[in-house]
Each structure stands twice: as C-alpha cells, then as structure tokens.
Amino acid sequence: MPATALNMIDMVGIGPFVVLPLVIQIMNGPYFIWAWVLGAVVSLIDAMVWAELGAAYPMAGGSYSFLKIAYGENRWGKLFSFLLVWQTLIQAPLVVASGSIGFAQYASYLVPLEGWTLKAVSGGAVILVVLLLYRRVDSIGRIGMVLWGCVLATVGWIIWGGLSSGHYSFSLPIPEDGSFFSSVAGAGLGAASVKTIYCYLGYYNVCHLGGEIKNPSRIIPLSMFLSVFGIAALYLLMNTSVVSVIPWQEAQNSTFIVSTFIERLYGANAARVATFMVLIVAFSSLFAVLLGYSRVPYAAAADGQFFSIFAKLHPTRQFPYVSLLFLGGVAFVFSLLFKLSDVITAILAMRILVQFIGQAVGLLILHSRKKTSFPFRMPLYPLPVLLAIAVWAFIFISTGISFMLSGLTVIGLGIIAFLISTRIRKQWPFAKAETSQQT
Known part of the structure; x- marks a missing residue:
C-alpha cells in the first residue's frame, strides 16, 4: 500500500548502516540485538498514540496540528506548536548532519x-x-523510489549474504543465569536504544499527509503498524546476518560495516558497489530530509505562528529560501563540529519532551474532554499511553546529563522566543492583559 511504502522509505536512510557498530560498541556483547527489539517496541507503543490522533484528525502538519488541538489553538497549543517548530531549527540540521557524516564515513572506504x-x-x-x-521542487517521488530501491537492494544483499554464508543463526541471546533485566540493562540497553530508535523514526510520517489519504481512520493506523513490524524484521535480520559473518568483537569497531561485510563475502569489487549504493541512500535521504524540513518553519510562519522572516519566498522561484538556507547553514556547522554518535543522541534529546511526551499527554487531555470521536482506539487504553510516556522519559534520561540539559536549554530559549514574539504581536498570553488594561 502506498502509505506504508512512504513510511518505510522515510524510516530507512543511512541510519541502520552507521548505527549497527555503535550499538554493538555500547552493549559490548551479544545482547546488542535487544536494543533493536526495544527500539521496535517503543515505536510500536508510540505508534498507538499517533494512530489515535492521526485517525481522529487527518490533516497536514502532524504533531504541529495535534499539539495545537490538544492544548487549545488559542492558548497553550500556540506555545507547544511554536516550540515544535523552534526545535526543528536545531533538530532538522542534526538529522541532516547525521546523514552527511555517515556519507563521509562510507566515502572513506573508497x-x-x-x-x-x-x-x-x-x-x-x-x-x-x-x-x-x-x-x-514540487515532488520527491522519484528520489524516494531511488532511495527505497537502494535500501531494499542493500539490506537484501546483506541478509542473503548471511543466509548463504552457512553461519547464519537468528537468536535472541538470554543470560545464562536468568537475570535478564539486570544483565541486558546493565550492558547499556538505554543508551544503545537511543541509537536504534533513531533508525525507526518516521513510522508516523503518514500523519503529515492525513488530509490526502483516503479512508484515513483505517489506513493511517494500519500503515504505521505494518511499517514498524516490517522495518523491525529487516533490522533484526540484517544485524544477525552481519555478526554471522563478522564477529561482534570486530564489527563494533568498523566505520563502514556494510562495505566490510560485503568484501568479506564477495571481494573488494562487490564491496565498492555496496559502498556506492550506501552513498546513494545517504545523499538521497539528505535531499529528501532537508527539502521536507525546510517547509516546516515556512508553513508555521505563513500561518502567523512563527517568525515572519521564515515565510519569505524566493522572488522568482517561489520556494522558502530563508528556511532552506538557515537549516542548511546550521547543518553545515553541525557536520563539522560533532561526532556521529553525539548527533544521533542529540536528535532524540531535542524531540522527546515536546513532541513525543507532549503529544502523549495531549492525547490524555483530549480523552478527558470527551468531545473527540476516535475512529481508532488502542487496546487497553490508557495503559499504552502511560507506558509510552514512561518509556520516552527513560530514553530521555538515557541520553545523558549533557544532552538532557541541551534539550531543556533549547526548550527554555524557545519559551523566551515565544514570549517575545507574542508580546510584539499582542497575542496570547499578552492579548488578555492588553485588553484588560484598555478597559
């Protein structure tokens, strides 16, 4: 189905090809596969939150619209939607930087x-x-298909290589002493899951196109759940295939694990082809990500909810050039300053509080009002929502003190920027005060 394919295209970019060694390195042992399982579980639970919101409010904007509706379009919803766009100014360049750093990492094989x-x-x-x-640029359809084709070909090649090597054996390692949680969690499950969740992000992208989907109450939830299960299966098979050929002790130190894997099985020429395919995936995802994100500040500014400079269009070509240049410029700086592992962690730290936890709390608020009809209802409500909030809080803490503080700092600066902006435009929370003074 097209919606599911779109989700899966957005979920898989350069991520799994650069994150695999990082996860093994953090876990420092065979339990690394559990970090990929936890990433899938977190995505599945959170997808239930998105499914209820997306089916009830099928409109463009995704979280931007959900936050406004849940917290009140004329009050707190303005703040939350502003903060979402504000964080995009940092988070989007981080996503682009992660792709560019991964691109350079694999290019160093050639x-x-x-x-x-x-x-x-x-x-x-x-x-x-x-x-x-x-x-x-009116469409990224062709780019998306090229990206998806290269992803499937590369991942399929890896899985087939593991299957045909004669050493493939899929299993989820269990500690022999039976102390599963202490052994696996003690190996760094939280920190490793920060990296794997980065590779699952995108299961909700169908919500951004809700207004263009037929029968959204059915298609939106179904496409998200199929995407999570499908991508989880690919990731688990790919990871197991790699370590069936390259021992995890060696794989954790590889900067271009796919190239090394293919070279080990098929020789240097095949490895160069595989590397070229990964580079196509990386560059195509950079193109698609920056194109999509550059429209977010523009749309919010055009809606009167963000700084007006981002609403400017190119005088002749009619595209949001200010937003593009700003995000691209920040991404360029990030790509020079930071390591790939730090960039991936920062992406999660920037998004969790406002988008994921804020959105889950917003769903609880909507349910409490009893004014919204939810075509899709998650099983055992509100348990999955509460679990999502708890797990996201765990992941946020797992990013570490410095990344937690950076995320909180961005939110704090966003609140200050919001207050300055609304004060100048005499909007809430200052509109009421102005009115009362005049009367």
Missing part, C-alpha cells in the same frame, strides 16, 4: 579520508544538497 578531509566531504555534501534544493 578514498582514504581522515581529519579535515573527512569533515570537508561531510560539509561539502550539505552544501551540494542546498545548491540542488535552491529551486522550486
């Missing part, structure tokens, strides 16, 4: 890169994407 040359390739990839997007 041409030796290190130090400033590695950063030059990473930053250069961002600049090239901005230049390609500096025009009116």
Whole structure:
C-alpha cells in the first residue's frame, strides 16, 4: 500500500548502516540485538498514540496540528506548536548532519579520508544538497523510489549474504543465569536504544499527509503498524546476518560495516558497489530530509505562528529560501563540529519532551474532554499511553546529563522566543492583559 511504502522509505536512510557498530560498541556483547527489539517496541507503543490522533484528525502538519488541538489553538497549543517548530531549527540540521557524516564515513572506504578531509566531504555534501534544493521542487517521488530501491537492494544483499554464508543463526541471546533485566540493562540497553530508535523514526510520517489519504481512520493506523513490524524484521535480520559473518568483537569497531561485510563475502569489487549504493541512500535521504524540513518553519510562519522572516519566498522561484538556507547553514556547522554518535543522541534529546511526551499527554487531555470521536482506539487504553510516556522519559534520561540539559536549554530559549514574539504581536498570553488594561 502506498502509505506504508512512504513510511518505510522515510524510516530507512543511512541510519541502520552507521548505527549497527555503535550499538554493538555500547552493549559490548551479544545482547546488542535487544536494543533493536526495544527500539521496535517503543515505536510500536508510540505508534498507538499517533494512530489515535492521526485517525481522529487527518490533516497536514502532524504533531504541529495535534499539539495545537490538544492544548487549545488559542492558548497553550500556540506555545507547544511554536516550540515544535523552534526545535526543528536545531533538530532538522542534526538529522541532516547525521546523514552527511555517515556519507563521509562510507566515502572513506573508497578514498582514504581522515581529519579535515573527512569533515570537508561531510560539509561539502550539505552544501551540494542546498545548491540542488535552491529551486522550486514540487515532488520527491522519484528520489524516494531511488532511495527505497537502494535500501531494499542493500539490506537484501546483506541478509542473503548471511543466509548463504552457512553461519547464519537468528537468536535472541538470554543470560545464562536468568537475570535478564539486570544483565541486558546493565550492558547499556538505554543508551544503545537511543541509537536504534533513531533508525525507526518516521513510522508516523503518514500523519503529515492525513488530509490526502483516503479512508484515513483505517489506513493511517494500519500503515504505521505494518511499517514498524516490517522495518523491525529487516533490522533484526540484517544485524544477525552481519555478526554471522563478522564477529561482534570486530564489527563494533568498523566505520563502514556494510562495505566490510560485503568484501568479506564477495571481494573488494562487490564491496565498492555496496559502498556506492550506501552513498546513494545517504545523499538521497539528505535531499529528501532537508527539502521536507525546510517547509516546516515556512508553513508555521505563513500561518502567523512563527517568525515572519521564515515565510519569505524566493522572488522568482517561489520556494522558502530563508528556511532552506538557515537549516542548511546550521547543518553545515553541525557536520563539522560533532561526532556521529553525539548527533544521533542529540536528535532524540531535542524531540522527546515536546513532541513525543507532549503529544502523549495531549492525547490524555483530549480523552478527558470527551468531545473527540476516535475512529481508532488502542487496546487497553490508557495503559499504552502511560507506558509510552514512561518509556520516552527513560530514553530521555538515557541520553545523558549533557544532552538532557541541551534539550531543556533549547526548550527554555524557545519559551523566551515565544514570549517575545507574542508580546510584539499582542497575542496570547499578552492579548488578555492588553485588553484588560484598555478597559
């Protein structure tokens, strides 16, 4: 189904190809596969929240619209939707930077890169994407299909390689002493799951197109659940295939694990082909991500809910060039300054409180009002919502003190920016005060 395919395209980019060694390194042992399982479980639980909201309010905007409706379009909803867009100014460049750093990492398999040359390739990839997007682009359908085709071919090649190697054996390792939770959690499950969840993000993208989907009350929930299960199966099979050929002790130190895996099985020429395919995936995802995110501040500004400068369109080509240049410029800086592992963790730390936890709490508020009809109802409500809030809080804490503080700092600065903006425009929370003074 098209909606499910769209979700799965958005879920899989460069992520699984660069995260796999990081997860093994954090877990430092065979229990790393449980981090991928937990990532799938978190995505599935959170998808229930998105499913209820998406089926009840099938409209463009996704979380931006959900937060406004749940918290009140004329009051707190303005703040939450503003903060969502505000965080996009940081989070979106982080996503782009993660892709560009991954691009440079795999490019170093073909041409030796290190130090400033590695950063030059990473930053250069961002600049090239901005230049390609500096025009009116009406559709990314072809790019999406190229990306999805390369992803399926690459992941399928890896899985087949593991199956045909004669060493493949899928299993979920269980501690021999039976102390599953203490052993697995003690190995760094929370920190590792921060990385795997990054690879699942996108299961909700169908909600952004709710107004364009026929029978959204059925299609939106179904597409999300199929996407999570389908991608989880691919990730589990891919990880198991890799460690069936390359021992985890070796895999955890690889910077281009796919290339190494293919070279081990089929030789250097095949590895170069696989590397080229990963580079296509990485660059295509950069293009699609920056194109999509550059429209978010523009849409909010055009709606009168964000800084008006982001609503500016190019005078002749009619695209949001201010938003594109700003996000691209910040992404360029991030790609030069940060390590891939830190960028991935920061992406989660920036989004959890306002978007994921804020949205789950908003669903509880909507239910309490008893004014909304929910075509899709999650089983055992409100248990999955409460579980989602608890798990997201656990993941947020697992990002570490520095990333937690950075996320809270961005929110704090966003609140200050919101108050300044609404004060200038005499909107809530200052509109009432102004009125009362005049009377």
